[in-house]
Amino acid sequence: MAKGFTKREENYSEWYNELVAKADLAEHSDVRGCMIIKPYGYAIWEKMQAALDKMLKDTGHSNAYFPLFIPKSYLSKEAAHVKGFAKECAVVTHYRLKRADNGQGIVVDPEAKLEEELIIRPTSETIIWNSYRKWIQSYRDLPILVNQWANVVRWEMRTRLFLRTTEFLWQEGHTAHATEVEAVEEAEKILHLYADFAENWMALPVLKGIKTESERFAGAIETYCIEGLMQDGKALQCGTSHFLGQNFAKAFDVKFATKEGREEYVWASSWGVSTRLMGALIMAHSDDNGLVLPPKLAPQQVVIVPIYKNEDQLNQISEKAIEIKKSLEAKGISVKYDDRDTHKPGWKFAEYEFKGVPVRLAIGPRDMENNTVEIARRDTLEKDIVNQDGIAERIEKLLEEIQQNIFQKALKYREDNTQHVDNFDDFKNAIEKGGFVVAHWDGTTKTEEKIKQETKATVRCILFNGNQEAGKCVYSGNPSSQRVVFAKAY
Amino acid sequence: MAKGFTKREENYSEWYNELVAKADLAEHSDVRGCMIIKPYGYAIWEKMQAALDKMLKDTGHSNAYFPLFIPKSYLSKEAAHVKGFAKECAVVTHYRLKRADNGQGIVVDPEAKLEEELIIRPTSETIIWNSYRKWIQSYRDLPILVNQWANVVRWEMRTRLFLRTTEFLWQEGHTAHATEVEAVEEAEKILHLYADFAENWMALPVLKGIKTESERFAGAIETYCIEGLMQDGKALQCGTSHFLGQNFAKAFDVKFATKEGREEYVWASSWGVSTRLMGALIMAHSDDNGLVLPPKLAPQQVVIVPIYKNEDQLNQISEKAIEIKKSLEAKGISVKYDDRDTHKPGWKFAEYEFKGVPVRLAIGPRDMENNTVEIARRDTLEKDIVNQDGIAERIEKLLEEIQQNIFQKALKYREDNTQHVDNFDDFKNAIEKGGFVVAHWDGTTKTEEKIKQETKATVRCILFNGNQEAGKCVYSGNPSSQRVVFAKAY
Numbered sequence: 001m002a003k004g005f006t007k008r009e010e011n012y013s014e015w016y017n018e019l020v021a022k023a024d025l026a027e028h029s030d031v032r033g034c035m036i037i038k039p040y041g042y043a044i045w046e047k048m049q050a051a052l053d054k055m056l057k058d059t060g061h062s063n064a065y066f067p068l069f070i071p072k073s074y075l076s077k078e079a080a081h082v083k084g085f086a087k088e089c090a091v092v093t094h095y096r097l098k099r100a101d102n103g104q105g106i107v108v109d110p111e112a113k114l115e116e117e118l119i120i121r122p123t124s125e126t127i128i129w130n131s132y133r134k135w136i137q138s139y140r141d142l143p144i145l146v147n148q149w150a151n152v153v154r155w156e157m158r159t160r161l162f163l164r165t166t167e168f169l170w171q172e173g174h175t176a177h178a179t180e181v182e183a184v185e186e187a188e189k190i191l192h193l194y195a196d197f198a199e200n201w202m203a204l205p206v207l208k209g210i211k212t213e214s215e216r217f218a219g220a221i222e223t224y225c226i227e228g229l230m231q232d233g234k235a236l237q238c239g240t241s242h243f244l245g246q247n248f249a250k251a252f253d254v255k256f257a258t259k260e261g262r263e264e265y266v267w268a269s270s271w272g273v274s275t276r277l278m279g280a281l282i283m284a285h286s287d288d289n290g291l292v293l294p295p296k297l298a299p300q301q302v303v304i305v306p307i308y309k310n311e312d313q314l315n316q317i318s319e320k321a322i323e324i325k326k327s328l329e330a331k332g333i334s335v336k337y338d339d340r341d342t343h344k345p346g347w348k349f350a351e352y353e354f355k356g357v358p359v360r361l362a363i364g365p366r367d368m369e370n371n372t373v374e375i376a377r378r379d380t381l382e383k384d385i386v387n388q389d390g391i392a393e394r395i396e397k398l399l400e401e402i403q404q405n406i407f408q409k410a411l412k413y414r415e416d417n418t419q420h421v422d423n424f425d426d427f428k429n430a431i432e433k434g435g436f437v438v439a440h441w442d443g444t445t446k447t448e449e450k451i452k453q454e455t456k457a458t459v460r461c462i463l464f465n466g467n468q469e470a471g472k473c474v475y476s477g478n479p480s481s482q483r484v485v486f487a488k489a490y
Numbered sequence: 491m492a493k494g495f496t497k498r499e500e501n502y503s504e505w506y507n508e509l510v511a512k513a514d515l516a517e518h519s520d521v522r523g524c525m526i527i528k529p530y531g532y533a534i535w536e537k538m539q540a541a542l543d544k545m546l547k548d549t550g551h552s553n554a555y556f557p558l559f560i561p562k563s564y565l566s567k568e569a570a571h572v573k574g575f576a577k578e579c580a581v582v583t584h585y586r587l588k589r590a591d592n593g594q595g596i597v598v599d600p601e602a603k604l605e606e607e608l609i610i611r612p613t614s615e616t617i618i619w620n621s622y623r624k625w626i627q628s629y630r631d632l633p634i635l636v637n638q639w640a641n642v643v644r645w646e647m648r649t650r651l652f653l654r655t656t657e658f659l660w661q662e663g664h665t666a667h668a669t670e671v672e673a674v675e676e677a678e679k680i681l682h683l684y685a686d687f688a689e690n691w692m693a694l695p696v697l698k699g700i701k702t703e704s705e706r707f708a709g710a711i712e713t714y715c716i717e718g719l720m721q722d723g724k725a726l727q728c729g730t731s732h733f734l735g736q737n738f739a740k741a742f743d744v745k746f747a748t749k750e751g752r753e754e755y756v757w758a759s760s761w762g763v764s765t766r767l768m769g770a771l772i773m774a775h776s777d778d779n780g781l782v783l784p785p786k787l788a789p790q791q792v793v794i795v796p797i798y799k800n801e802d803q804l805n806q807i808s809e810k811a812i813e814i815k816k817s818l819e820a821k822g823i824s825v826k827y828d829d830r831d832t833h834k835p836g837w838k839f840a841e842y843e844f845k846g847v848p849v850r851l852a853i854g855p856r857d858m859e860n861n862t863v864e865i866a867r868r869d870t871l872e873k874d875i876v877n878q879d880g881i882a883e884r885i886e887k888l889l890e891e892i893q894q895n896i897f898q899k900a901l902k903y904r905e906d907n908t909q910h911v912d913n914f915d916d917f918k919n920a921i922e923k924g925g926f927v928v929a930h931w932d933g934t935t936k937t938e939e940k941i942k943q944e945t946k947a948t949v950r951c952i953l954f955n956g957n958q959e960a961g962k963c964v965y966s967g968n969p970s971s972q973r974v975v976f977a978k979a980y
Binding site: 027031094105140151155342 | 532554555609
């Protein structure tokens with residue numbers, strides 16, 4: 001399966017594309033920039049959804065569903081918001097097709113033109129805050145902690161599977177609060193929740209911080225983000241959380257009566273992660289043999305492959321394999337027993353290795369004699385022959401170990417690829433080399449833009465709880481009070 | 491809460507609208523025909539999704555995701571299909587907005603016109619079969635058993651919350667098979683699965699049958715359906731499953747090499763249920779006091795309300811309530827303990843009754859003295875004072891009993907409202923009265939249309955395994971070999 005598979009160091013981008021295709025994760029559709037998420041890829045996304053959904057519910061959030069369509073006039077109500085999204089909107093103008101007058105094919109019926117065009121939601125702040133106006137009268141109606149799982153559309157010119165697609169799947173939380181403090185706390189709480197999810201489920205260490213003004217969400221007062229580092233040394237923004245102030249409440253006239261009877265505008269946060277996380281997951285951990293999945297997100301955590309020469313052997317092995325399967329499933333571990341006779345064991349080994357199944361068990365006639373089983377782990381590719389007794393406990397522990405190992409490996413990679421620099425020559429060299437570059441910056445958009453022009457690097461984030469440290473901007477030499485994190489990014 | 495709430499017999503339609511609004515299930519958005527599913531309504535939908543998704547996975551189906559957009563030309567490839575959907579398509583024609591030349595507001599950028607218009611999927615057969623062409627080469631690639639959870643858009647002129655909306659949520663299964671027999675078996679298997687779901691989760695008895703030609707899905711050879719009966723005597727189609735023959739395989743040129751090396755077109759089925767089921771659930775069981783939910787689909791199965799005069803009493807009651815809550819949760823029962831001091835017990839009782847929480851527990855000072863608790867069940871509105879000992883087992887049993895009772899009540903209603911008639915006068919009277927009317931029909935579309943014109947009744951289905959019985963069509967007097975089921979329908 002890995003035959004003819006491009007290596008990371010040969011061409012990282014090509015490696016990624018081939019991996020996504022050959023591991024059956026996703027493919028391009030005929031519709032520009034829209035992807036098809038194939039069953040294996042979708043099963044990973046479902047695991048991510050389930051874990052994150054539970055974390056959101058455990059912290060008091062509920063799901064709801066708002067319309068796909070946003071009236072064009074809504075988008076215009078918040079000035080920065082429309083500026084940020086107008087250039088990438090899919091617009092519905094008609095609601096009917098008809099047979100062409102010449103009888104050849106079907107055409108849009110010009111008589112079915114909408115009075116007001118509808119935008120396919122690029123994000124739902126506007127339609128949701130228009131609803132909140134009706135939902136909120138008094139402080140008793142607050143906070144509102146609502147999330148939705150939905151598809152959104154942003155007309156992207158250059159697209160890549162999972163990383164940047166015209167249509168993508170995501171969750172978007174939209175919360176309403178009585179005070180500024182509460183709304184800020186919510187935005188920060190979610191950022192920590194995202195980081196927790198990235199690290200403990202995706203095994204991906206992330207930096208937590210604040211975006212600069214130029215990278216802020218259109219309509220936000222403050223944008224918080226988590227940033228991961230991919231194996232080519234480029235950063236990937238994995239999730240954002242926004243403190244929106246009263247911007248949308250003012251745009252949509254959403255006020256509430258305080259306990260004291262005053263009327264005030266409502267405070268807001270919004271936050272989201274998307275199928276882009278699939279791209280992060282793939283790029284952070286996978287290797288030249290294919291996909292590497294953290295066990296917590298693997299659709300199948302264990303696969304068992306029988307090795308046999310005749311039906312008698314198969315029957316005996318199957319009995320044992322099913323016994324092991326059951327003992328694993330009793331521990332909540334997902335197991336596939338692959339006894340298909342259409343494929344040889346070697347083919348199956350290659351297949352599951354490429355698809356990133358964390359643990360592979362093989363049982364042959366000699367194992368039956370010796371009461372053993374062969375265990376292969378995907379992360380290190382190590383193999384071991386072990387006793388069948390206590391196999392379930394052993395594998396349970398091994399899956400935890402693999403989860404930890406994948407995280408530690410990614411953490412070490414990040415540490416090895418984080419450089420502190422103090423002048424612009426070192427800065428340029430460090431950016432050229434790749435990874436996170438931690439440097440002083442004078443805090444101006446102008447400098448940020450110059451640096452981007454010259455190096456393609458952007459400020460990924462200003463770290464939460466970053467050490468205050470006096471210094472000089474690597475570009476302008478002007479004073480700076482804190483180092484920030486630069487990188488080239490996806 | 492139920493004050494000023496319209497009774498079913500006063501105005502069933504108004505009763506439904508008020509119920510959906512006051513129980514916080516859904517509301518209209520400003521976008522014509524599009525609904526907002528509120529958190530409480532969405533929580534019920536999530537329960538339905540989870541149960542059905544598990545049933546589909548347990549029968550070998552996987553989820554995937556295909557694009558929201560369908561190129562206009564795809565829709566035209568299957569003749570019957572485009573005829574069925576062309577008149578209700580939302581059409582995307584542009585991909586950018588810009589500031590108006592006069593500076594006033596934003597307009598569609600005429601330069602960002604798509605070469606080919608995109609249709610928002612009304613259903614996904616075309617885009618999926620276009621992909622299957624690439625996925626299927628040989629019999630080894632079959633069957634494909636794929637499902638997707640998605641939003642779809644059909645531009646409806648008259649809409650009602652959940653029952654008929656422009657955008658709705660659904661699951662759509664699309665399967666590909668090597669033989670006709672297999673594809674038919676799949677379509678029938680899913681129909682039985684849907685019926686199982688309706689009866690065992692929604693507590694809704696359904697008739698299983700086949701649609702007449704005029705009610706068939708656009709592009710299907712055969713459409714199977716489940717039909718429920720609502721409390722106003724109208725039928726509601728709850729789910730459909732289609733045997734598509736080779737229609738889409740031929741339209742999209744999807745062939746496979748058989749075991750014997752021949753090249754053949756692939757056989758197909760498709761099937762779906764939608765948020766319309768929410769409407770069925772509400773209309774089948776609820777009463778003049780509000781929503782009635784089968785326990786298996788209730789977001790909260792049990793609510794506990796403390797009754798107290800001072801903080802000391804509350805503290806004692808809370809300790810006991812939390813103990814009971816934990817013992818119930820240990821049995822997998824979802825419980826809310828509502829100790830809010832902002833609302834009185836009477837208000838809470840009314841609220842949970844209206845929202846259909848199956849079991850309400852109340853604990854007051856006298857209960858603490860007597861080691862008792864008051865149990866109220868929503869379906870019968872009966873109350874009982876019982877001992878606190880063994881309360882978890884008692885409630886576990888009670889929830890099962892309520893689930894059964896709601897089903898039996900709906901079943902009795904259907905039986906009481908199913909009439910067999912043998913002439914057209916009786917037919918008209920029976921239809922006027924409401925319910926399912928079982929009568930002979932000559933099998934022609936012409937007669938079906940005449941009956942519809944004169945009585946507004948349609949053939950809901952030709953029952954699976956319906957008794958063969960010679961008779962005469964109630965309308966034309968022509969021979970008939972089997973009775974079919976008529977009703978007025980949503």
